[in-house]
Structures are given as C-alpha cells and as structure tokens.
Amino acid sequence: DQQVKQNSPSLSVQEGRISILNCDYTNSMFDYFLWYKKYPAEGPTFLISISSIKDKNEDGRFTVFLNKSAKHLSLHIVPSQPGDSAVYFCAANSGNTPLVFGKGTRLSVIA
Amino acid sequence: KAGVTQTPRYLIKTRGQQVTLSCSPISGHRSVSWYQQTPGQGLQFLFEYFSETQRNKGNFPGRFSGRQFSNSRSEMNVSTLELGDSALYLCASSLRGGSGYEQYFGPGTRLTVT
Numbered sequence: 001d002q003q004v005k006q007n008s009p010s011l012s013v014q015e016g017r018i019s020i021l022n023c024d025y026t027n028s029m030f031d032y033f034l035w036y037k038k039y040p041a042e043g044p045t046f047l048i049s050i051s052s053i054k055d056k057n058e059d060g061r062f063t064v065f066l067n068k069s070a071k072h073l074s075l076h077i078v079p080s081q082p083g084d085s086a087v088y089f090c091a092a093n094s095g096n097t098p099l100v101f102g103k104g105t106r107l108s109v110i111a
Numbered sequence: 112k113a114g115v116t117q118t119p120r121y122l123i124k125t126r127g128q129q130v131t132l133s134c135s136p137i138s139g140h141r142s143v144s145w146y147q148q149t150p151g152q153g154l155q156f157l158f159e160y161f162s163e164t165q166r167n168k169g170n171f172p173g174r175f176s177g178r179q180f181s182n183s184r185s186e187m188n189v190s191t192l193e194l195g196d197s198a199l200y201l202c203a204s205s206l207r208g209g210s211g212y213e214q215y216f217g218p219g220t221r222l223t224v225t
Contacts, residue, residue, distance in 0.1 A: 032210040043115070043201050043216030044154070051211065089154065096209040098144060098167045103153035 006102035023090035115217035134202030142208025
C-alpha cells in the first residue's frame with residue numbers, strides 16, 4: 001500500500017516558467033511533509049517542509065502548498081532554472097514514525 | 112557544520128559475502144536512519160536508531176541489521192549478500208527524528224553484488 005504517491009514520473013518545463021510538482025497521501029495521521037531534490041549518484045537534499053497546521057510555506061523560489069481535505073501537497077518552483085533539473089521526492093510522517101517517500105518525479109528544465 | 116558522511120562510497124562484493132557500511136551524522140544529531148534506493152523503487156526505509164536504540168524497522172529480512180554507537184555514528188550490516196542487494200544505501204541524520212525534524216542525507220554507498 002503506497003501511502004505517498006507521486007503520480008507524474010516526469011515533468012518538463014521551460015526555463016523561467018513555473019514548475020508544479022504534485023504529491024498525494026492516504027494516511028490522515030501524517031502531520032509533517034517534506035520535499036527533497038536528488039541528483040544522480042548523490043543523496044537527497046532537503047528543500048522545504050510544512051506542518052499540517054499550515055497550508056503554505058515559502059522559501060525563496062520554492063513554495064509548498066498543503067490541502068489536508070484533499071490529502072494533497074504541491075511544490076511550486078518559480079522561476080524554474082536549468083539547475084533545478086533533478087528528481088524530486090515528497091515525504092511524510094507523524095509522531096516518531098519513519099519518513100515515507102513517494103517514488104519521485106523527474107523534473108527537466110529546458111533552456 | 113560538517114554534513115553526513117558515509118564510507119565507503121563504492122563497494123563491490125560477491126554473492127554470499129557480508130558487508131558493513133558506516134555513517135557519521137551531523138554533530139548533535141541523535142537520530143540516524145538508513146534507506147535503500149533501487150531503480151524504480153524510490154527510497155525504502157530500513158531502520159532508524161535514536162540514542163543507540165532501534166526505534167523503527169522497515170520490512171527487510173533479518174540479513175539487514177544495524178547499530179548505533181554512543182557518539183551517534185551508525186553502521187549497517189548485510190550478511191549473505193544476494194544479487195538483489197545491489198543498490199544505493201543512504202544514511203540520514205536528524206536532530207531527534209520523527210515529525211517536525213528534517214532529515215539530512217549523506218552521499219550514499221553504492222553497493223554492487225556480483
């Protein structure tokens with residue numbers, strides 16, 4: 001049972017435009033959500049997180065939106081840059097449970 | 112602060128052998144988690160240690176084991192290696208682990224089993 005789903009395996013966006021990456025979850029107990037970026041042969045890099053008491057968190061070009069009723073979160077990258085090309089993972093947990101990761105979305109930003 | 116370090120970075124072993132991987136967390140972090148990443152499978156959770164105690168365990172066979180030392184450094188061991196164990200093994204550290212605390216990943220150890 002996949003508790004965290006990223007339904008788009010890949011996404012292509014033009015440089016300068018907005019990238020929107022989506023993530024759905026099924027476990028209503030999740031109360032903390034994170035996004036990571038991963039380049040090949042490297043470990044994931046933490047990008048941004050959001051607690052379930054909020055519906056939006058912003059950090060520079062990155063904004064995460066949380067819709068608890070729809071059990072959906074999204075990551076917006078504005079403006080997109082070629083260096084943003086990577087695999088993006090969303091993850092979630094609650095209490096002392098381990099992080100549960102989606103399978104990732106490969107973002108390609110085209111110059 | 113120095114980041115999470117993992118050694119070795121690359122390893123080639125033969126089926127049936129055993130292997131030990133090492134992880135040094137960020138200074139002050141007490142939680143260390145291990146993940147296996149294979150193509151198409153995302154990050155699969157192996158186990159988490161907090162203050163030298165295993166706090167969570169994923170759905171992996173008993174051939175996979177780990178431990179944490181008093182300085183928070185952690186090791187994971189895989190015995191009787193199988194071809195399917197070839198993967199990128201990632202270690203992540205967190206101040207306390209659990210909800211509300213980000214995990215920071217090391218570069219990983221690429222294990223190839225032949």
